[in-house]
Amino acid sequence: MSVTSSTSSESVYLERDDDIAPVARTVIAKRPVSTAKMPKKIKQKTPQDTIDEFWAKFTTKAPGKATTVIPHNSYVDLAAKHAHQTTGITTQASYDEAAAVCQAKVAKIVKECRRVNQKYRDPHFDLEWDLKWGKRDTLETLYNFRNPLQSKFKPKSVKRVPDIFENPRFYIDGPTASDVRQGRDGDCWLLAALCTLSNKPSLIERCCVARDEQVGVYGFVFHRDGEWISEIIDDKLFLTKPDFEESFLERVLWEDRERVESEEQYRKAYQSGSGSLYFAQCVHPDETWVPLLEKAYAKAHGDFAAIEGGFTGEGIEDLTGGVTSELYTSDILDTEYFWKEELMKVNEEFLFGCSTGMWGIGWGERRGILELHAYSVMRAVEVDGHRLLLLQNPWGKGEWKGPWSDGSKEWTAEWLLKLNHRFGDDGSFWISYKDLLRKYQAFDRTRLFGPEWKVTSLWTTLSVPWTLDYHDTQFAFSLTKSGPVVLVLSQLDDRYYRGLEGQYRFELNFRLHKTGQEDYVVRSINPYCQKRSVNVELKLEAGDYTVLLKINATRDMGLLPIEEVVRNYARERRDKLVAVGMSYDLAHSKGKIIESEEERRARKDVEKRKEQKQKEELKKKLMNIRQRNHYYNVKEQNKRRENKAKAKAKVQLRKYQKAEREKTMRGAKDIEDSEATQDPLQTGRRVQILTPGSTPGPGDSQKDLPLKTSKPSQDTNATMNSVESEKSTPVAPDPGFDTTPVPQTSDASGVPTEWATKLATAAAAPYSVDSSSSGVVSEPQSSTFKGQTTKALEAQTSHTNQDREDRNTKKAAEPPSPETDSEIDSSSDESDISSVADISDRELEYELQYQLEARARPPPPVAAQPTASDEAEKEEEDDDDNDEFLRSPWNAVVTVGLRIYHKVAKEDKDKEMVRLRVVRPNPHVKKTGHENAKDAPREKDNGQGNSHRGSREDSEGEEQGVDMEKGLDVDDSSKDATLIGDHERRKKSIVPNEGLRPPR
Structure with a gap:
């Protein structure tokens, strides 16, 4: 029968000599066999575990932000040094x-x-x-978006x-x-x-x-x-x-x-x-x-x-150095006060702008007022009971068409002279105060600062958590003299590094606390439009103050992160990236955190403890490995010695058997000769070979074996008769000189089994391993008497068994070692484990360095087939890759600065009236139970505008109630659940007396 196979088909055909029709046979091994994928075992989790796991993936464990775009930018440190000068000017x-x-x-x-x-x-x-x-x-x-539109500028x-x-x-x-x-x-x-x-x-x-x-x-x-x-x-x-x-x-x-x-x-x-x-x-x-x-x-x-x-207010700030606040028409409490105390002071202490379409959804125009457009307030007058304002459209055209507009019935020649107005489509028009509040939704009020104002500023960088609460990092300042103060909390103006602003947008809020008072003094109002800064203007008494920060971050996933923008433009628009990147680097250098001396010491201590812990763990691991290897080496060495001793005993046994056979034959011949000449009943002699209780040493020859002639015992005749009748192998006494008749059972070599076992045991037992002599085998002294040899052997065996029991008892009391206990037989002799040398500090240093270098090296390619566990791990990794929160976790970092404008008298211009610093927790010191985001702790200035919180261990429980209350605003209903004390105490937490101090 011949077989022909076709490689282009999935079958082979069998062709028989008798022309039987071909039979199709499926080829199974055409491709590797793929087993059915086992369903992934889903581990059930509690709802809380699921939520905790989600938040663990949601927020990055190492928050940070790219602060330099230009590689090796040497100008950053110079700019940072300039920004950290907190002297007022x-x-x-x-x-x-x-x-x-x-x-x-x-x-x-x-x-x-x-x-x-x-x-x-x-x-x-x-x-x-x-x-x-x-x-x-x-x-x-x-x-910084994926599909940018073509610029309209042509x-x-x-x-x-x-x-x-x-x-x-x-x-x-x-x-x-x-x-x-x-x-x-x-x-x-x-x-x-x-x-x-x-x-x-x-x-x-x-x-x-x-x-x-x-x-x-x-x-x-x-x-x-x-x-x-x-x-x-x-x-x-x-x-x-x-x-x-x-x-x-x-x-x-x-x-x-x-x-x-x-x-x-x-x-x-x-x-x-x-x-x-x-x-x-x-x-x-x-x-x-x-x-x-x-x-x-x-x-x-x-x-x-x-x-x-x-926004017009931001433009006025950039051109004048003033501070702009948002005012919304619907929020004005007293329109009379707003007219007399604010709008009537336009162009003196304040500048005003007004705008429409605050929410960005308006379009078209309303009686000449354009939506989504900004106007300037030029004048505010009150004449003959009429409150009028002159507005300017920056387009130079497009005017109000209502009352007091150009050509309206309100105008007369007398009014034209009073207001010095001329008609014309020049973008300048008058409007009544009543219509102003109706047509415009928001005002930009800019406070102007004259030569009598001084300013002190300081910047810092902090990570913004997803949860909205007051931050651990705070500003603190001391005011030496009472007077008007303007507090401004601002973030970097990202307009001058557009494209590199990242995915996060920040809304700023702050709250002012005075030291020694429970409740806060004032808080900022969150603006709707101008997110660049928030401010508060008030009069403060001399004293120490703390500014708590609350920063809300929102993320736009449609925008590209900074690193992707840099990658996209590094080749195509190098010059542009260099220019914008330089602005970005210098801007963020303002918030560079300079490590204080105490923080440096704490960091060194943490690093030292971490290194010491690594050394201890590494030393323990290396010692376990060394002990395990030493144990296996000793065990293997003992095994080799035992095998060598057995082989040697076997050789000696064969020599001994040969010699005994020869002697027995000579002895039988001598007996026959003696019987021929003498009466066996009257006289008789027997040759008895005396051997020690152990196998002769390696250097002993057959002729060195001691021979002793003695009178025949009572069993002589029986022995001789047994020898003559059975014609068997000559008698060989056992190691203990036992004269019991030898059993006839023997192995294939003709040696009695019981003798072979006893001789092998006797050959191996006296030999001991001396670890101090690197495996030298010592021999005991041979005894010439049966009693002495037996007693010595029993004493040695008893001593060895007692030592082994003591070691086993000691080992059982020790904690198990995962590296050795699962692999080492507890019944084995471990007497030499203690001889392992300790690991030196130099060895630990080398091993640590080796591990660091090994981590830096890329792993070698794995050619082995993946196992089921590997596939399960790969599936978990794939799931992690598909998890958007794990791939791109929450990582909001913002640079913020506090500016303090204070009005000073002429005699105080050369004095330092404000001392400003940053209070932030020491990142290298573990927080105590009371050192949280709501604390107003004692600070220690590091001399560079930054300060950190001292230890609170000496004030355990101090200000606990106050700390808890500081985290919530008075209009937050959650505050009620955190108030501590009786009714009066809870009431004072909301409306405190001026002299009230925290409980001690």
Whole structure:
């Protein structure tokens, strides 16, 4: 029968010689056999365990944030050192320092340009290079969303100010609100702020502190993150129409007829005057301050796209250094007080702006009032019982069409003179106070600071938990003199590093406590729109205060984290990433935490204890391994010695048997000869071989065996008769000189089994292992008498058994070792385990270093087939990978700063009135039961503006009730469940007396 197989089919065919039809046989081993996947065993968990496991995955165990984008940024440490200076400075001195720096920069650039006879070209914000090469770094920001839309900015050309304006002048009759006209950028909020500033003399002039229009360089100062900064720009501006040589459609339309100097006429028509600018403009065709200030502000924040969208109050803060508060029309308690004490002080102590569409859902217009738009409050007057306000639309057009609007019936010639108003669609219009409260939903009120105000500020970085509560990290300050104070809690302005702000958004709140009082003094009001800062203005007495922080974080998973944005733009837009990344790094350097001396000592102690614990665990592990290996070595060595002794005894036994057979034969012959000559009943001799109780030593030969001649015993005749009758193997006495007749049972070699067993035991028993002599086998002295040998052997055996019992008893009392107890036979001899040498400190150091290096090395590839447990672990890992909370856990980290503005008298300007510091828990000290987020503990200043909480062990139970109450606001119903004490005590916790102090 022949067999033919087909490789292209799943069957083979059997062909028989008798032409039987082929029979199909399935091939089973075509591919590896796959067993059915066992269903994963689901471990039942309690609901609480499930929730706990979820929260364990939800929040990262190692919170942190990327604080440097630029690799090896050496400027961060310098900026951090500058930011941690907490010495108070007057607001005027702070501005003067920035202005002086800016003026020095402009002077240096002017000198440099005149030396080489060239106009200034800004290498960091070059509009022409950016447009011609299509880089768009000055127009577009870094996008942190996955599918960014194409930028709507499409300027066509770039020219310098002298090439655009016939007779350019920075100011014409001073900066006024009527000069401002919005361009194609969505920065109406900024232009509304400019309009508001124009009402107070010299405010706008403070922004541009130095310029050289011939060289084309301008220097501006802006207020950012609590301090003044300087910004330098050149005089290049974007235009709406392309150059004549680069245009196509415009040129075709322009040259539809013959023109004299067509190119020059084209430039005058399309590329001259304020109307040709792409972004903000001045109403006067030759005035330039608005577009240049807008450009400087855009450069300070990265690009023109970064200044789209905002709030008028934030713009006023950036231009004046003031502090803005949100006021909502529906929240005004006393409209009479708001009119007399606040709106009537516009342009004096406060600046006001108003806006519509606060929630971002309005559209269109209501009687000329545009939705989602910001306006400036220019004036507030009360004349003849009428309360009127003058508002300005930054667009320069679009006005209110209700009462007191241009052309309304309320206007008469007398009223036009009283209010000095002229009709015209210029964006400026009057409105009554009643209509103002009806049409506008929110107000931006900015407090201005004069030379009599000083400011002290400090920044820190903290992790924001998912649960909303007051944070462990706090600010504390001491006020040496009573007076007006403005507290401002702010976060970094992420507008100037757009694209790198991350996925989290933060809302700030704080509460002010005075030391020695249970209840808080005041708390901030959470703003709806302006999330950059919150503030409170009040009058404080001298004393010590604590500022508790409550920060709410929200996460937008649609935004890309910082690391992905860096990865996306590291190659394509290197220059842009470097510029924005530098701003990001320097901004976050303000909150860099400097380790105090006590924290350093605590960290060293923790590291030392951790290292010591690792050494102890490693030493224990290594000793267990060493003892186990030593045990197995000794056991193996003993086994080899035992085998060697058995083999040696067997050889000696064979020699002995051979010698005995020969002697027996000679003895039988001698007896026969003796019987032939003498009477066996009268006389007889027997040869008796005396052997010690042990097998002869390795060096003994057969001739050395002692022989002794003695009189025949009573059993001589029986023995001789047995020998002669049975004709068997000669008698060999046992190790104990027992003269019992030898049994006839023997093994295959002809040796009696009982003899072989006794001889092997006797050969092995006297030999002992001496661990100190590295395995040298010692021999006992041979005894020549049966009684002595037997007693010595019994004594030795008894001693050995007693030692073994003592060791077993001692071992049973010791704790079991997981590395050895499961593998070592407890009945074995462990006498040599104690001889293992201890592990030295140097060995531990080497082993630790080796383990660290081993962890750093990548694991070798595993070629073995996965087991069922491996597959189960892989499934768990896959489940973890699919878990969105484990892949991207909650990790909100924010940098916040506290600024304290305080009004000082002239004689106190040189005194340090405020001492500000950060109070944060020591991360290396374990918290006690009372050291929680609600504490107001004692602090220790580290001399760098940071302080940490001291030990609370000496005040166990102190202020426990107060600590618990400090974590909840009075209008939080949960507070009732935490109040401690009787009715009066609980009542005082809410409305305390001035002199009440915490219980002791």
